Structure formats: C-alpha cells, structure tokens
Amino acid sequence: MTERTVKKSIKELSPLDVYKLLPRITPPCAECGEKNCMAFAVKAVTREVALEKCAPLLTEKYKAEYAQLRDLLAPPVKEITVGIGDRSVKIGGKAVQYRHEFTYHNPAPIAIDIADEMSDTQILERVKAIEGFRYNYIGRILKLDMIAVRSSSNDPSRFGAVVQKVAESTTLPLILCSFNPEVIEAGLKTVYTNRPLIYAATENNWSKMAELALKYDCPLVVHVSEDLRMLKSLVKTLVEYGVEDLVLDPGTFVGKGLASTINNFTMIRRSACGGDKLLGFPILGASIAAWKERTEPKELLMWEEACLASILLSRYADVLVMHSLEGWVILPNTIWRFNLYTDPSKPVSVEAGLKIFGAPNEDSPVMITTNYALTFFTVESDIRSANIDCFLIVVDTGGLSVESSVAGRYLTAEIITEVLRKSGIEEKVKHRYLIIPGLAARLSGEIEQLSGWQVLVGPRDSSGIPTFLKDRWPPKKE
Amino acid sequence: MANNNRNQEDKGASIKLGPKILDLLRKIGEIELENVEINAEEIEIWIPSLSPAILQQVPPSPEIVRGKPTEILKAEFKPPIQTYSGKILEVKLGATKSEGGSRGKTLTIGGERSPAFYLFEETQLNPPIVSVDVFDTEVSLPKSIRTHVQEVLGDPAAWAKLAVDKFNADAVTVHLVSTDPLIKNASARDAARTIEQVLQAVDVPIIVGGCGDPKKDVEVFQKVSEVAAKERVMLSSLTPDMAEAGILGDVCKAAKDNGHVVLAFTALDLNRAKELNRRLYEFLPKESIVMDLTTAALGYGLEYSFSIHERARLAALAGDNELQHPTLSGTTNAWAAREAWMKMGAEWEPRELRGPIWETVTALVLLLAGVDIFMMMHPAAIRTVKDVIKNISGLSHTRREDTDWISIRM
Ligand code: SF4
Numbered sequence: 081m082t083e084r085t086v087k088k089s090i091k092e093l094s095p096l097d098v099y100k101l102l103p104r105i106t107p108p109c110a111e112c113g114e115k116n117c118m119a120f121a122v123k124a125v126t127r128e129v130a131l132e133k134c135a136p137l138l139t140e141k142y143k144a145e146y147a148q149l150r151d152l153l154a155p156p157v158k159e160i161t162v163g164i165g166d167r168s169v170k171i172g173g174k175a176v177q178y179r180h181e182f183t184y185h186n187p188a189p190i191a192i193d194i195a196d197e198m199s200d201t202q203i204l205e206r207v208k209a210i211e212g213f214r215y216n217y218i219g220r221i222l223k224l225d226m227i228a229v230r231s232s233s234n235d236p237s238r239f240g241a242v243v244q245k246v247a248e249s250t251t252l253p254l255i256l257c258s259f260n261p262e263v264i265e266a267g268l269k270t271v272y273t274n275r276p277l278i279y280a281a282t283e284n285n286w287s288k289m290a291e292l293a294l295k296y297d298c299p300l301v302v303h304v305s306e307d308l309r310m311l312k313s314l315v316k317t318l319v320e321y322g323v324e325d326l327v328l329d330p331g332t333f334v335g336k337g338l339a340s341t342i343n344n345f346t347m348i349r350r351s352a353c354g355g356d357k358l359l360g361f362p363i364l365g366a367s368i369a370a371w372k373e374r375t376e377p378k379e380l381l382m383w384e385e386a387c388l389a390s391i392l393l394s395r396y397a398d399v400l401v402m403h404s405l406e407g408w409v410i411l412p413n414t415i416w417r418f419n420l421y422t423d424p425s426k427p428v429s430v431e432a433g434l435k436i437f438g439a440p441n442e443d444s445p446v447m448i449t450t451n452y453a454l455t456f457f458t459v460e461s462d463i464r465s466a467n468i469d470c471f472l473i474v475v476d477t478g479g480l481s482v483e484s485s486v487a488g489r490y491l492t493a494e495i496i497t498e499v500l501r502k503s504g505i506e507e508k509v510k511h512r513y514l515i516i517p518g519l520a521a522r523l524s525g526e527i528e529q530l531s532g533w534q535v536l537v538g539p540r541d542s543s544g545i546p547t548f549l550k551d552r553w554p555p556k557k558e
Numbered sequence: 559m560a561n562n563n564r565n566q567e568d569k570g571a572s573i574k575l576g577p578k579i580l581d582l583l584r585k586i587g588e589i590e591l592e593n594v595e596i597n598a599e600e601i602e603i604w605i606p607s608l609s610p611a612i613l614q615q616v617p618p619s620p621e622i623v624r625g626k627p628t629e630i631l632k633a634e635f636k637p638p639i640q641t642y643s644g645k646i647l648e649v650k651l652g653a654t655k656s657e658g659g660s661r662g663k664t665l666t667i668g669g670e671r672s673p674a675f676y677l678f679e680e681t682q683l684n685p686p687i688v689s690v691d692v693f694d695t696e697v698s699l700p701k702s703i704r705t706h707v708q709e710v711l712g713d714p715a716a717w718a719k720l721a722v723d724k725f726n727a728d729a730v731t732v733h734l735v736s737t738d739p740l741i742k743n744a745s746a747r748d749a750a751r752t753i754e755q756v757l758q759a760v761d762v763p764i765i766v767g768g769c770g771d772p773k774k775d776v777e778v779f780q781k782v783s784e785v786a787a788k789e790r791v792m793l794s795s796l797t798p799d800m801a802e803a804g805i806l807g808d809v810c811k812a813a814k815d816n817g818h819v820v821l822a823f824t825a826l827d828l829n830r831a832k833e834l835n836r837r838l839y840e841f842l843p844k845e846s847i848v849m850d851l852t853t854a855a856l857g858y859g860l861e862y863s864f865s866i867h868e869r870a871r872l873a874a875l876a877g878d879n880e881l882q883h884p885t886l887s888g889t890t891n892a893w894a895a896r897e898a899w900m901k902m903g904a905e906w907e908p909r910e911l912r913g914p915i916w917e918t919v920t921a922l923v924l925l926l927a928g929v930d931i932f933m934m935m936h937p938a939a940i941r942t943v944k945d946v947i948k949n950i951s952g953l954s955h956t957r958r959e960d961t962d963w964i965s966i967r968m
Contacts (some may be wrong), residue, residue: 178866178872197967217857230964257964273568273811279964283630292627309635316633321626325675331961336954342676342926344954350638358633368963383915387942394864394926403968408905411897412856412919419861428826428862454858458896480825481858483894487770488825489799492563522740 089176095121097152101145103136109391111135114417124153126184127175142295146165156352156360159186159399160299160325162226162277163253169225171327172243172362172398173276177353180424188393190414191226191255191401195234196242203242207249207540209405215414219461220456222414228279228401229267230257240266246483247271255279255301255401261288277399279303279364280329287316288366290321298325301364305331306340308347327399328359332366334388342395348398365389365397382409387414393420405511430456434503438469445470445553446505447515447545448496450477451484459542467545471508475499482519493526501533514556517542525545586941605785612838637678640666642875646670646930647845648684649884651729651792652763658788658817664730667848667930668884673871674928675950686925687869688944689729689765690721691890691935694744694752695736700899702913702936714752715759722760725937731765731794738769739777747779753782757789765792765933767822772799776809783812794886795823795850798830801837810841812949820885823850825864828870832880835858844883848931853887855895858918863887867927884930893935914938 099121103109108116112133114123123129131137131153159173169189176182178405193209194203206226215222229246231239243256247270255274256267264278280303281289293300300323304311311330320325330344345363352360367389371381388407389402393416404410412484432451437460449459451474463470475495477485486489499504500514514533518540527535536555539548609905648669653659665687672679694714699707710717714732721727732753736744753766766782768775779793793813800806813820822838824831829848838847849872867885874881892898898916899909906912917939921932925947934940 178865178868179861195966197968232967236963255844259962274736276895286630287626287628293626308629309633312633312635313630317631318631319629320631333961336949338679339675339950339953342675342700342950346676347637347678350637354638356638366961366963368966369961371968372961372963379911383911383938383942386915387918387922387946390922390947391926394923401963407902408908408912408915411912412915413908415897416860416919417858419857420864422861424861425867428859445759452859454854458706458858478825481854481894484825488797490772533863543900545897 093125093152095125098124100150101146101149101152102134103142105136109136115423124149127153143352155185156355158325158361160253160277160327160362162189162299164273164274164275166274167251169253172281173340174349174362174396174398179420183423185419186398188365188397189225189253189399189409190288190389190417191228191399192405193228193230193257193403194246196229196231196235196239198242200245202409203245203484204249206405207246211250211252213407213410213412215407215411216461216465217415217418218457219438222411222418224410225254226253226255226399228255228257229487230279231260231263231267232262234258235264236260236266239263240270242251243267244270247274253277257401259285261285261292264289268292268296268298272298275299277301277327281314281318282308283314285318287321288324288372290318293318293323293325294317294321294375300325300331301326302361303325303331304330306333306337306344308344312358317363324362327359327364329364329366330394332369332388334370334372334384338388338391342391345392345396362398362400363389363396365392365398366401366470367392368401368403380381382406386412390416393417426453427479428453428475429476430488431472432476432509434505435472435474436450437458437463437472438467440469440471440508442508442510444509445511445515445549446473446511447471448473448475448499449517450475450480450482450491450543452477452479452481452485455481459545462542462545468546468549473499473503473505475512482517486520486523489522491523493523493530496523496527497531502534512553515548518544574851575768586841589779598733600902607641616877621736639679640672641671642878642880644875646874646884647847647882649845650847651765651790651819653788653790653817657790659790660757660761661763661789663762664790669876670871673868674926677953683946685951686929686930686932687728688932688934688940689731689763690725690727690940691731691733691767692756693733693735694723694749695742697735699935700893700913702899702910703893706937715755718756718760722955724761725939725940727762728944729763729765729931730756730760731767731933733767734778735767735769737771737774739771739774741769742900746778749778750781751786753791754785756832757786763791764789765794772797772803773805776805779809783809783816783818785819787816790817790819792819792821792848795821796834796838797823798834799953801834806837807841808836813846814842819848821850821881822851825852826852826859826866828866828881829874831870832878835880835883841963848886849881849883850886850888853889853891853920853924855892855898856897856916856923857897860920860923864927866925867924867929885928886931886933887921887924887929889917889921889924889939890935892917918942 102117105116112120114120118497155173155175157172160171170186173185211226249378256276257279258264278300280301333341342504348359366386370388372384382404385404428455429451430459477490512533515538521537524535565637585877588749603685648667650666652664666684669683692714710720718730822834851866870881898913915937917936921943
C-alpha cells in the first residue's frame with residue numbers, strides 16, 4: 081500500500097460511478113429498500129446507505145464489483161472501530177478536510193483518563209463520573225465516550241489489575257496507554273476481546289506493539305512527536321507488518337509548541353484528503369497534555385485544557401484524550417463537537433408560521449419567537465420538556481436570533497402586528513395577550529399601540545418559560 | 559488483525575490467479591455495461607471453469623506478499639503546500655500623529671496568503687487582534703463580566719482606559735447604545751462627544767459601534783466621522799439595510815472624506831456579503847473595508863459562523879476578489895448562550911469560569927477559521943485569546959521534549 085493515483089474525492093464522485101458497478105438487475109429487485117439501483121447509487125454516494133444493503137452485491141458473483149465499490153466509496157481517512165457491540169465507537173471515516181464540503185462523520189469520541197496509580201475508590205468514582213456525564217442540549221443527550229487507562233506506574237501487574245477493574249465496572253470502550261509492551265500485554269490479556277485501542281507504537285517499541293496488535297486483533301495508535309516523515313515511515317512499516325487499523329498521534333504540545341501541533345494535524349489531514357494513503361488514518365489529540373509537569377493552580381490547567389480541546393476538535397482530531405472531568409470544561413467541548421459534526425447544508429432558518437404545542441385551547445398562552453434555527457429549537461425543546469400547551473408564532477426574521485433581529489429591525493412592532501393578523505391566531509384564542517421574548521422587551525409599547533394586543537414580557541431565556549407561565553398565566557385582569 | 563494465517567493461505571491463490579481473475583471479472587463488468595442485454599445468468603457462462611471454491615480465495619484486491627519488516631521502512635513526506643491566486647487585503651486601523659491622527663500606534667490586519675495558521679505554507683504576517691467592548695450607557699451585563707467593569711459602567715472613557723491598561727486591549731470598541739431611538743435616543747452630537755472623550759483617554763485605534771437602527775446609525779456615523787477626522791476609526795457597522803434605505807452612500811462619503819474604515823455586516827450569507835461589498839466599492843477604497851459575517855454563540859449556531867468564515871477565506875484565497883477582506887467577530891455574542899450566564903446545577907459550576915470559557919472557545923474556533931479581529935469582553939477570555947494568538951502565530955524551533963502524558967502524576 082504505497083502512493084497511487086489519486087482517486088476521485090467524495091465531492092467529485094457521481095452516482096453514475098457507483099451505478100455502473102451495481103448489479104442492475106431488471107426488473108429492479110429493490111432488496112435494498114430503494115426503487116432501483118440508480119436511487120440506491122444516489123444515496124450510496126452521499127453515504128446515506130451502506131453498500132451492504134444491496135444483498136445481491138454481497139454474493140459471489142459481484143465480489144469484484146463490491147470490492148471496487150468499497151474502494152471507490154472509502155473515505156480518505158480510514159474508519160476504525162474500537163470496542164464491540166452497542167458500546168463500540170467509530171473513529172475517523174472523514175471524507176473531506178473542511179466541514180462545509182461534506183458532513184463530518186463519527187463525532188470524535190472523548191476519552192477520559194484513569195491512571196493505574198489511582199486508588200480503587202478513586203478509580204470507581206471516576207468511572208462513575210465519566211459514565212454519569214449527561215447534558216440535554218436542545219433535546220439531544222451529550223455524553224462521554226471512552227476511558228483511557230494509562231500506566232503511570234509502568235508496572236505490568238498493577239496495570240493489568242486496574243484494567244480489569246475498569247473493565248468490570250464499565251462497558252465503555254478503552255484505550256490502553258503505555259509505551260511499554262509488557263505493560264500493554266498485561267492489560268490486553270484481560271480485555272482484548274473488547275477490542276481496546278492500544279496506545280502506542282513508537283520508533284522504539286514498534287515491532288513488539290505490532291505483534292501485540294496482531295496477536296490480540298486490536299487497533300493501534302502510532303506515536304511520533306513532531307516528525308511526520310518518521311510517523312509516516314512507521315505507518316508504512318506497520319501496514320507492511322499486517323497492522324492495518326491505525327490511529328496517528330503526532331503529539332499534542334501546549335504553549336509555544338501548539339503552533340506545530342496545529343500544523344502537523346493540518347498537514348496530515350490535507351495530505352490524506354489529497355490521496356496520501358499512509359496518512360489516511362484518524363488523528364488522536366491529547367488535551368491531557370495541558371497537565372504535563374505543571375505547577376499552576378488546577379483551575380488554570382483545566383482552563384487550558386478546555387481551550388486546547390476545542391482547538392484540537394476544530395483542527396481534525398478524530399479522538400480526544402482528556403483529563404478534566406469538570407462540567408464547565410467538558411460542556412463547551414461536547415457542545416462544540418456536536419455542532420461541528422452536524423450537516424453543513426442544514427439551513428440556518430426554520431419555516432415561519434404558527435406552531436402548536438400539546439393541545440392548546442382558546443385560553444392558552446400565545447408566544448412569539450424568530451425563525452433562527454437555534455432559537456427555535458431551543459424554545460421548542462424548552463416548551464416540550466415542560467409539556468406546555470401553547471401557541472408559538474415563529475416570525476420570519478431571515479434566520480436571525482431575537483437579539484440580532486430586534487437590533488437589525490427584522491423584528492419590529494409593525495412586523496409582529498402583521499404576523500398576528502395573518503397567522504390566524506386571532507380566531508384560535510379569545511384572549512389578546514402576547515408573550516414576547518425578554519430580549520425584545522423594548523418593542524412592547526409599540527406592539528400594544530399598533531396591534532391592540534396586551535404584551536407580557538417573557539423571560540430573556542426560554543428556559544424561564546415554565547416558571548414564567550406558572551407565575552403570570554392566566555394574566556390577571558387589570 | 560488476526561489475519562496472519564489467512565494471509566499465508568491466501569498467498570498461493572492470489573499470486574497465481576489473483577490479478578488475472580480480477581482482470582477478467584473487471585472486463586466482464588465492462589462488457590456488461592456496454593451491452594445491457596447480457597444478463598446475470600449469461601455472465602456465469604463466461605467463466606464456467608472457475609469453481610466457487612477458487613473464487614472464494616480471491617482477496618478483495620491483489621495482496622502484496624508480506625514479510626514482517628525487521629526495521630523501519632522509510633517513507634517520504636512532503637508538506638502538502640498549495641498555491642493560492644488570491645490574497646487578503648491589508649487594512650490599517652488608527653492613525654498616528656504623522657498621519658494626521660493621534661494614536662500611539664496603528665494596527666494592520668489581513669494580508670494572509672494561505673488559510674489561518676498554515677505556517678507550513680506561509681508565515682503569519684499580521685497576527686489577529688482583540689478589540690475590547692465598551693458601552694456608553696448602563697447595559698445589562700452577565701455578573702461575571704460586570705464584576706470586572708463595575709467601577710467604570712456608564713463612563714466610556716474610563717472604561718476604555720481600563721480595557722487598555724488592565725485588559726491589554728489592542729483596540730477599543732465604543733458601542734453607542736444610547737443613540738438607540740428605543741432607548742435614550744441620544745443625539746449624534748452627544749455620541750460624537752463620547753467618541754472624542756474616548757480618543758483622548760486612550761491612544762489605541764477605536765471602533766465606533768452603532769445602535770443597529772440604520773437611519774440613526776448613518777446620522778451618528780457621519781457626525782463621528784467628522785469629529786474623529788483622520789483618526790482612521792472603524793465604523794461598525796454598515797448593513798444591506800442602509801443600501802436598501804438609500805443612505806449607504808452618505809455614510810460611505812463621510813468615511814471616505816475623513817479617512818475611516820468601515821465594517822460590512824451581513825447575516826451568515828456570503829452572497830449578501832459580496833453584494834454589500836460591491837455596493838461599498840462604488841464609494842470606498844477596498845483597503846478600508848472589513849467584513850463581519852456574523853458570530854453566533856457556541857451552542858447557538860457557532861458552526862454556521864465557523865463554516866462561513868472558512869468558506870469565505872478559502873474562496874478569497876482561490877481568487878474571489880469580493881471576499882478578500884479581513885474579517886471581524888463580535889465574540890461577545892457568546893454570552894447570548896444560556897450556558898454562559900445561567901445558574902445551572904452544582905456540577906456545572908463555577909459560573910465565573912463557565913461564562914468566560916464560553917467566550918474563549920467561541921473566539922478560538924473562529925480564530926482557526928481565519929478571523930482577524932475579535933470584539934471581546936471578559937478579561938480572562940481576552941488574555942487567553944491573545945496568548946493563543948501569540949503561541950500559534952510562529953513555529954518555534956526549540957526542540958521539545960516528547961509529550962509523555964502517560965506517566966503524569968496528577
Ligand atoms: S438491492 Fe442492489 S441490485 Fe437490487 S435494486 Fe437495490 S441496488 Fe439494485
């Protein structure tokens with residue numbers, strides 16, 4: 081596996097390229113669930129369906145076509161699976177360098193470290209905290225994904241015992257971390273059937289690590305600090321050795337070293353997307369490096385790690401090893417990761433109009449917001465989770481949030497008055513009370529004058545809606 | 559990969575037959591494509607001699623015979639350098655005495671010839687800068703910011719001085735919120751006086767922020783342009799609304815006559831950004847335009863801002879000369895996210911850190927997308943962003959120790 085002709089990138093691939101290689105049985109067998117092969121090809125190109133859905137393709141007869149198709153659709157960054165079954169995670173599988181080109185696949189799993197010199201109670205508490213991390217972000221639950229057990233003791237028996245302890249208390253996929261092959265093997269012996277990720281092969285230990293990766297059939301991280309030629313050489317060697325599920329670690333540095341870290345990650349990813357197969361593997365980022373030999377107060381190191389993690393996630397890390405477990409460190413990063421991996425073609429705005437929640441009647445509250453997608457989803461999620469029966473008027477502000485649209489005059493008393501008339505809300509309720517967002521408070525006087533509706537200024541943040549309604553609805557007669 | 563044994567077994571078959579069979583199968587594929595009449599059964603007739611048993615042994619692609627390497631096999635690596643036909647314009651903010659102004663020094667932003675911090679391609683010519691937000695009137699601020707500016711609230715000149723002396727601001731943005739017809743409706747003359755006071759209090763370049771009402775802003779910007787003549791302030795911001803209202807020319811003329819820079823604001827839409835720039839080119843030199851493509855808060859659309867900045871920068875470098883302007887981020891918008899200021903459960907505390915980290919992460923993400931100037935508020939966020947800019951603007955060649963985080967004892 082050396083350099084070869086650059087294949088078409090996912091952007092250039094046409095459904096026809098895929099169609100040509102499909103069975104094209106007439107009449108279409110539709111076993112894939114699509115109408116015909118062409119429809120299937122269209123979805124296969126955008127990776128909406130897996131090739132394996134086409135049952136005929138998997139038969140002996142189409143073996144060659146299947147192989148060709150797999151190669152054709154393989155992303156430039158290989159997808160590596162760590163763990164087994166339900167709790168396995170996929171790493172890498174990126175089709176492009178830049179987010180706007182094509183949806184990034186496989187949100188980078190975040191692994192939290194456990195050192196083998198921690199006490200048993202510490203370890204169990206940490207596992208519990210990792211598993212227990214949950215945040216409800218516009219209706220999605222954000223979680224942590226992996227545990228990186230690292231051998232600070234460099235003692236095989238200690239490491240083996242801790243790995244076993246961790247494996248007994250969690251089903252999260254593991255990364256086993258040591259540069260000492262004996263230590264790694266002690267860990268692998270107990271958990272290899274769970275397919276942990278091995279960290280790491282280096283210039284010094286590579287043949288022993290390669291043997292372990294083959295013997296226990298586990299993926300392997302290749303670590304060479306700041307020398308991409310050596311990193312690539314090591315990859316070439318390991319692939320030749322027969323180890324094909326690799327993850328790249330060019331080293332994460334803080335302070336003055338951060339510049340080269342960012343550049344190394346960027347060079348690796350651009351090379352991979354340009355067809356360099358030896359660099360076409362996922363990248364491991366280690367924001368835990370912020371904690372190395374530092375004497376600063378803990379809060380400062382957490383702060384640095386929070387920043388470093390967001391930089392690494394933005395610049396191509398496909399898996400991240402972290403130490404901090406504090407909510408304020410993890411939260412911005414899990415949210416940013418979620419955002420980064422959303423479909424870039426998803427519109428900024430939602431459809432405007434009258435939305436109905438639950439089963440409102442003629443006395444139910446009427447609220448108003450803008451059609452900026454994130455504003456709407458946030459309000460929607462807050463109303464839903466509190467089970468409120470109400471009407472919500474979504475105003476077309478050109479996809480601007482409440483604050484910006486008030487400032488930019490996309491949400492004005494005139495516009496609101498017109499929307500109230502046109503939305504049909506006046507036939508649906510018999511009261512005339514409109515709840516406006518707190519951030520639009522300054523429009524209240526004008527709205528009352530122009531529309532004839534009474535304005536109740538709601539909370540500045542929609543999380544306050546349930547309490548607001550409890551206190552203020554139904555409105556007291558003046 | 560427990561496939562060692564399998565490889566050994568496969569070898570015989572693949573070496574002798576592999577490539578040939580594959581060629582054959584590929585050819586059949588082509589024939590089938592050209593001649594749709596040939597159906598599946600017929601193809602099997604083409605290869606009657608191949609029993610399924612043999613076929614099974616054909617690996618997906620021809621495998622190379624593998625011996626386990628005994629030493630590291632050398633591979634070449636060339637940094638993936640690209641060439642770009644476009645370049646970002648350089649825009650200068652502020653003017654010194656010799657240039658007719660009164661600033662201690664000027665700031666130049668832009669000038670990039672490759673994507674942000676691609677130091678393997680180009681050195682970072684003008685590192686991005688931070689402009690600190692100052693308000694001309696009492697505004698509601700999150701508590702963790704308020705505590706840092708408590709003493710200067712309502713006094714923009716003192717606030718600006720604090721921003722420069724304590725927060726290390728490269729520039730100061732004075733938001734003339736009081737001019738809002740729906741708030742105080744302060745006059746353009748009052749606003750101009752505020753700007754004069756700030757210009758006297760500090761000697762860094764100044765950005766003048768309007769209230770968002772297009773008509774009022776034009777009026778205020780015209781007046782400010784006159785009193786701050788030759789100071790090369792940046793007017794924030796000029797919008798498509800002003801163009802629609804037919805008053806864009808007025809404010810542009812004032813900016814041009816007095817030597818100022820303008821910020822062209824559009825809401826997450828590159829076509830509109832280009833359209834607005836085209837309008838501005840009618841009146842202004844290109845070197846006096848900076849773009850604000852909109853900054854949404856982390857968790858509230860930051861990914862849109864991130865991608866639009868990456869797209870704009872790549873298009874500009876690829877030669878789109880309507881996007882070759884430096885960009886600005888209103889990073890303080892990060893505080894619109896509820897996670898930045900809201901009281902949450904104990905596991906998310908302290909809020910005093912959660913808030914500023916929100917602002918910081920919002921800035922860092924956009925820094926990597928190519929933003930040249932950040933409008934910010936929290937001192938910790940400002941400091942971090944400035945530190946990161948310093949650290950990633952140049953490759954340091956001192957040999958670093960290996961990053962062994964495995965053995966860290968916390
Ligand atoms: S299952 Fe395969 S052969 Fe059948 S219609 Fe779908 S793509 Fe075509």
